[in-house]
Amino acid sequence: MSFRIAPSPHGHVQRATSDVMRWVVLALLPGVIVQLVFFGWGVLFQLVLAISTAYVCEALCVQARDRAAWPVLKDNTALVTASLLALSIPPLTPWWVIVIGVIFAIVVVKHVYGGVGQNIFNPAMAGYVLLLVSFPVQMTSWLPPMQLSQYSLGLWDSLHVILFEFTPDGYSVEQLRTSVDGITMATPLDSAKTDLSLGYTASEALQKPIFSDFAGLGWQWLNLAYLAGGLLLIKLRIISWHIPLGLLLGLCVPALLQVAFAPDTSIGPLIHALSGATMLGAFFIATDPVSAATSNRGRLYFGLLIGVLVFLIRTWGGYPDAIAFAVLLANMCVPVIDKYTKPTAYGHRRES
């Protein structure tokens, strides 16, 4: 009698790449829901647009590269990239912005470099940076959270804005951004940055209604929702804790020092941590395994580097938020980090 032959090990943990990616998307859900609550239906349309564009691009690329399409489409990596990009941009951004961003992320950043596992940059963040640099107006047009908004947009209104850049009633995005008291709203980080650059002290800047809660209306809950999703991923051992911890430390420790030494120009670690894209970046973006460092020690350094870069750019750079730039810069450093954080193999330890 003859039998099948296979290389050992013969058992296998039943978690494939597609499962990992699916869990990542599932862990995003709390954040998606909070974003829906505070920023309206636009998020949903951006997600739909991004995901469908991503799958079309992926299929075409795989076809062009003469690979079997099904296993590649099935691995859910495009889903994650598209979701992250869709969640990073303002919800009412015109449709063509997200489409361009996703095409760039999937075609250029991912497949031109050789497909999944080969890209050196985080596709979602590379796409985001392209959009931010190319379409700065659209990409910074965040609506105020619902509580502060003058208008409440329905499902149809949102879709209309995304498709035609005006609501059916003829309001532009710019008009929609004005708050109850007639001031154009910005994100908490943007508002703080502008005020600080205008010479206000931090305490004055934080008097704005958007900071009426502990870390920015709406944004704080959004970040807490991503934090919850991220902790779930750590619990499921889908991501390791090293990158998020490193990132938060790298961001908050300098922020604390700033509070201690220059309180007037400091918005404090809490706002840094719970505003902007910090938690999304820490748990979902920076942890993209392909473009991150590989050893645990390396991951810690990678996270720290991103955190410090975020702090530096937010404080002294030209952009209010900096997750995308910081992640891309850290991606460039990965080979170096990997080289110097190679764990000491068994039997190579110096015996005392």
Next chain:
Amino acid sequence: MQRSKAQIEQGHIWTFPGGIHPPQRKTLSNASAIARPPLPPQLVLLVRQHIGQAGDIQVQVGDQVLKGQPLTASGASRGLPLHAPTSGLVTAIEERPSAHPSALPELAVMITPDGEERWIERQPLRNYQQLDAASLIDLIQQAGIAGLGGAGFPTAQKLAPQKPLDYLIINGVECEPYITADDRLMREYAADIVAGIEILQHITHIERVLIGIEDNKPEAIMAMREACQNKPQLSVREVPTKYPSGGEKQLIQLLTGRQVPSRGLPIDIGLLVQNVGTAFAVKRAIIDGEPLLERVVTLTGEALQRPGNVWALLGTPVKHLLHYAEYQPQSNGKIIMGGPMMGFTLPTDAVPIVKISNCVLAPTTQELPDSGAEMPCIRCGACADVCPASLLPQQLQWLAKAKDYDALDEHNLFDCIECGACAYVCPSDIPLVHYYRQAKAEIRQVAREKAKAEIARERFEARQARLEREKEERLARHRKASAARQAAQADTGNDGDNAKANTGEPSAAVKAALARAKAKKQAQQAGAENEVDVKTDSDEKQTATTKTDDKSAAVAAAIARAKAKKAKPDGSPDNSEMARLREQRKAEARQRKAEREQQAEQQQAAKTTTHDEAPQQASDDKRQAAVQAAIARAKAKKQAAQAQTDVAKNDAASNPTNSDESADSNPASTDKPATDDDRKQAAIKAAIARAKAKKQAAQSSTTQQPQDDNDS
């Protein structure tokens, strides 16, 4: 070190990085006591049971062997002896599929048991304490004991270096899922194991013993603790269940916090590790005088109706065990020798149990499904997280695929213990360990070839030097001889009679030497140019046929060779021509070979006819056949030659030799009734015939080559 020793004494358990927790599935097989299946109809005893050298076979087909009788002895190779596991008849000694992932055939002794279990005389040794370490080690060697845990390193060799060691570690961890052989052994034979440990202690003079057992075997731990009572130097250590804590290096780290240096051995850090099964075998060998004949094998997997542990005789075919455990044939089923993590699949159930087989696993396809198709690596780092050796599996994988052997070495590929944890967790289903194994095998192969090339180069250079030296010596001799000759001539002029008696002989010798020297020089030149001098060949053959005195023949040949050489323009070697000649000769050789094979079939037919003619020569069959073969071959060659010459349209050159040959080979064929001819005669004739045929072929080829020497 001192601090760590204190910690060891306190029972501190260290940890090692990585590791995984695959489903244990040990309850399948650990419930029932170790059973003894019926004797198999045939035992297949692979001569090589483990790594290292095999012993020399001591029995012959047809021998009746007793249980425990050595089948092989260590001999010059220092291999481990192998013993007959039961009494019976040696029915064959031939190659059989080995218990190796390759299942490549290896030499095996086949024994058909007679069921009587007759032992050879055993020499139980109750008071082994009176013997010194060396003789006990020798007894262990004679009992054929190899490490029963893993690779099967000969235990005696492991014990041999007498060096003060801190701890003897007994490995009862058994971390692989499914396997419960050591578990059952410890439960049922704890006292024997402890006795074995004490023997090992006596041999190695190690005072402290740590027995490591995974905490998923509470009964075994209890049994061992009980057996170790009142023995303060033995301590049982419970280690947390984690794969691969049973790896030698990992267990060392768990129990002592020390790390075996890369490419080193436990002995380098003052430790000796033995498996519980080995300790048990040592006890049986010394106290009971029974060599290693059987071992506990776990038969498990959901495809077996009756899983459990059995005492399996070495050489029991897996088929017999599967039948015993009521294997339910699976479509696309796998049979794994060893555990699911490190075991290998068997292509056939004819593979026998060897000293290192601890488990036969027959899973259903649902139980251990095949891994899916390999997907691209997403650098998730799960492999690095679980690697117990702190390697970077994904980098290794890329380097292995790129065949970058230097970088693989830099990334410590050879520190990989092939535990399979990385491949187990890989979400992309990459068979990482398989890549490492292939890379390791290839690196070893490259190293082997490199070493071989180095030897070849040395030998080639030595030979060149030798040829050069010989040439020098010949020249020197030549000068000396001519000087002597001149002196002798001068002498003969001076005093006549005396000189005649004195120099007559020397001058002849000198002449012969001169001729020989010349001939040799020529031959050497020819050799150096990779030339085969066709004409010399033929001349030599003629001299051989005349069977004249050795010396004169050699001289004649030498002269002939020298002549041939002279006729040939001597100059710097023209490589293109040589290459072409060489090609042509090769083509001819190939053709000849092909025709010879074809002829061999005809010769077979011819043989049968001659048998009909002379049936009384049955006893001389062999010789007869050889002669006939030679004749046939000669004929074949002749034909080939003729064909070639026909093509070359050169009848004149080939015809006379042709007739010569037929004249020559005819007597050979007529000779054959005279069967009392001695063998040599026949062989020589065959050789002559062959040589002639060859000459023919060669000649025809030279005539096709007009630029070659034309005086044939």
Next chain:
Amino acid sequence: MSVLTAIIVIGVLALVFGIVLGFAAVRFHVESDPIVDQIDAILPQTQCGQCGYPGCRPYAEAIANGDDINKCPPGGEATIKQLADLMGVEAKPLDAAHGEEDVKRVAVIREDECIGCTKCIQACPVDAILGAARHMHTVIEHECTGCDLCVEPCPVDCIDMVPVETRPETWQWNLKQVAESHGIPVKMVE
């Protein structure tokens, strides 16, 4: 005037750099094996002469003097690649005029047919054949490089070139091969 200044400046600079480079070349000179030794180390040392030279060393010398690197069938593609790296030239396919890459072989003498002529002993470039005149010869298998130079001189054609057998310890973990040799018709996960 300015032209002159420029020329002088550049001239001085050239001189200074020339001195620096010259000094560096002497000071940081890297001792390396002569190129012939390096080439020789790459060649497989079968001494088979298929390249047209009477051994590996002569071929190494020829390569150093500009001969093609693709004349070594026993070394095959791997050797060509290494030579290309070393010599800084493009790797090219093996020159078929010198033979084709083949499995490793060793010479085996069919001993009952050997007439003891010693011709193969003289032909063997690495002295891997043992024997004396009129006595049977035999090949020392692990010293044989498989050059097949002994095959031709044999007057009775009793030397075979036998492919080197794979042993478990030299097996290259080719599971597909195992499956095929046992007639298992399965798709393999490679």
